[in-house]
Amino acid sequence: MSEPGSVNETTGAADGSLPLGGDTTPTGALRWRGISFEERMAGVDFRVGARAHITVDSDVCRSCTTRGCVTACPANLFAPTSDGGILFNYEECFECGTCYMVCNSEGAITWTYPDGGHGVVFHHG
Amino acid sequence: MTEPSAFDAVVVGAGPAGSAAALALARAGRSVVMVERGPFAGSKNVYGGVVYGRVLDDIIPTWWNEVPVERWVVRRSTMMMTEDQSLAIDYRSHAWGVAPYNGMTTVRSHFDSWLAGQATEAGAQLVTSTVATGLVRDSAGRVIGIRTDRDGAELRAPVVIACDGVNSLLAKEAGLLPRAEASHYTLGVKEVLDLPAEAINERFGVRGHEGVDIEILGCTRGIPGGGFLYTNAETVSVGVVVSLPHLAEAKVRPEELIADLKAHPSIAPYLRGSHLREYAAHLVPEGGYDTMPTLAADGMMVAGDAAAMTLAAGLWLEGVNFAIGSGYAAGRAADRAIAVGDCSARGLASYRADLENQFVLADHKRLRKAPALVLSERVQQRYPGLLCDLAEGMFTVTNPTPKAGGLRVTRAAAAKHGVKLRELAVDTIRGMRIFG
Incomplete structure (x- = not known):
């Protein structure tokens, strides 16, 4: 099993000791190994429903110049396509609302909740 | 039916x-x-x-x-930071650790x-x-x-x-x-990290059910918001909360802000060897009274x-x-x-x-009027650095050069961060009116 977010594979703290993990920068600051986005999301419980609870009208997106959703979405679900549209995947969505809030194109994002019992389940929220 | x-x-x-x-x-x-x-x-x-x-x-x-309850908060710290400095007001109370308590992590x-x-x-x-x-x-x-x-x-x-x-x-x-304004909302992103209880106790200076909450200003690359780090029983939670429109405008991914915070020299030692258990995101309605x-x-x-x-x-x-x-x-x-x-x-x-x-x-x-002051440009982008430099100016021993007076250190710190003393006075009075 992978250990997403671990600082240093050789100095895990599972034994309760206080290991000195991480790389040290010239200023002495400990730097953390970045983890991939897939690893980051791997620990989140998503009970994916059959219905897409958010839909994106890619035609509207083509005229958008800001594309705030692409970087702001914490689940990284909005991908720009080569033809200027937006590709969207609802499956690993936190249901936070960031996308429709930062969207400045009326009607581009249709936002609802997933069907009852589906979607993200936070166990340590 | x-x-x-x-x-x-x-x-x-x-x-x-x-x-x-x-x-x-x-x-x-x-x-x-x-x-x-x-x-x-x-x-x-x-x-x-x-x-x-x-x-x-x-x-x-x-x-x-x-x-x-995960832990009863006995230590509450408000920290201001720059990339490589931090200054904290760190309060600890025995009373908060016994019934009827004050705050808890859960x-x-x-x-x-x-x-x-x-x-x-x-x-x-x-x-x-x-x-x-x-x-x-x-x-x-x-x-x-x-x-x-x-x-x-x-x-x-x-x-x-x-x-x-x-x-x-x-x-x-x-x-x-009728219409929710993005500027009245923040996005909070949080990592919950596994860390043995003994490591939490050693690093945060607590024991048993005692816990710590650290709230941080100046850790969000100038995007209005703040950060936090708090202890649970056998995990710690670390994250940032940032203004939605400013986050979108800055084109910064939210998890990068957490990575910055976790790497900060004042935060990293708390988290060594921890593993990500759950990542989460949620909006916060921060606009207050006038936006209800x-x-x-x-x-x-x-x-x-x-x-x-x-x-x-x-x-x-x-x-x-x-x-x-x-x-x-x-x-x-x-x-x-x-x-x-x-x-x-x-x-x-x-x-x-x-x-x-x-x-x-x-x-x-x-x-x-507090949310507007807290999220204002000077409080967010200038004061954390100004206060850190003020502390550095006061506490750095410069022998054989004689010590600079407090006013000179303040002037120097204010000038470095582009703050006029008049603005500092105005904001101080504004803060006292809001919080006083």
């Missing part, structure tokens, strides 16, 4: 506001159903630091003996389920995995129930209490919050995050207690309205009056 008007009240959402509302109604002998879209109470909820339980004293006596799936359990024990009904898809109105436009996604089944009652969270689709549908929706309509009230009740006033960052306070008040107002047979907006007006007379709206009203 259509449910008859079998209930006195329908509560949407089994978060702290909804459960408190249902508890108040059930205790008054009213039939009440809570509709929760997640598989269990708290499953959609995230918070960022501390739950202050004083609000529960009158509702659940000696609640601290049964609440699912896990929302546990805490919210516990509070929902209080409501169901009192007689409320909890229906999970069910979305309220819309309002049911009579011919006069009064709210008389909700539609659900259970084969379109309706739940009817003389009063609906919308505790459906920060995105409250019901408040929008009812016209109570209308709280009641004919047959309907709004409470908790749905009513923008989170208090984000810099020194004070509270939400769950405001949700409980507003939800409980809504439940009691519903009971009074049902008793006199008037669930119109006028009949439900005692809800707002009650909130004005207690901490919920009294605090919000008094601190209504």
Whole structure:
């Protein structure tokens, strides 16, 4: 099993000791190994429903110049396509609302909740 | 399938506001159903630091003996940082570690389920995995129930209490919050990291059930917001909360801000060797008093995050207690309205009056100008660095050069960060007016 977010594979703290993990920068600051986005999301419980609870009208997106959703979405679900549209995947969505809030194109994002019992389940929220 | 008007009240959402509302109604002998879209109470909820339980004293006596607590916060630190400096006001209290306590860290799936359990024990009904898809109105436009996604089944009652969270689709549908402004909301992102209890105790200087909450300014690359780090029993939670429009404008991914914070020399030593257990994101309604929706309509009230009740006033960052306070008040107002047979907006007006007379709206009203000051450019981008340089100027020993006086160090720090002394004075007075 992978250990997403671990600082240093050789100095895990599972034994309760206080290991000195991480790389040290010239200023002495400990730097953390970045983890991939897939690893980051791997620990989140998503009970994916059959219905897409958010839909994106890619035609509207083509005229958008800001594309705030692409970087702001914490689940990284909005991908720009080569033809200027937006590709969207609802499956690993936190249901936070960031996308429709930062969207400045009326009607581009249709936002609802997933069907009852589906979607993200936070166990340590 | 259509449910008859079998209930006195329908509560949407089994978060702290909804459960408190249902508890108040059930205790008054009213039939009440809570509709929760997640598989269990708290499953959609995230918070960022501390739950202050004083609000529960009158509702659940000696609640601290049964609440699912992770740690009782005995150390609360407010930290200002730059890339490689930090300055903290670190307060520690023995009293906060013994009953009746002050604040706790908890896990929302546990805490919210516990509070929902209080409501169901009192007689409320909890229906999970069910979305309220819309309002049911009579011919006069009064709210008389909700539609659900259970084969379109309706739940009817003389009063609906919308505790459906920060995105409250019901408040929008009812016209109570015609349009949500992005600038009134922040995005919180949080990592929960596994760390053995012994490591937490050693690093944070605590033991047993003692916990620490660190709130941080200056760690968000100039994007208005802040960061936090707090201890749970065997995990620590670290994250940032940032203004939505500024985040979008900055084109920075939210998890990068957490990575920055975790790498900071003042934070990294706390987290060595920890592993990511869960990543989470949630919106926070931070606009305060002036951005709240209308709280009641004919047959309907709004409470908790749905009513923008989170208090984000810099020194004070509270939400769950405001949700409980507003939800409980809504439940009691519903009971009074049902008793006199008037669930119109006028009949439900005692809800707002009650909130004005207690901490919920009294605090919000008094601190209504705080969110703007806390998120202002100088407080966010200049003062953390200014204060860190001030500390560095005062505490760096410069022998054989004689010590510079406090005023000279202040002038130098202010000049370096582009702040005029007049602006510093203006903001100090502004802060004293808001917080004093």
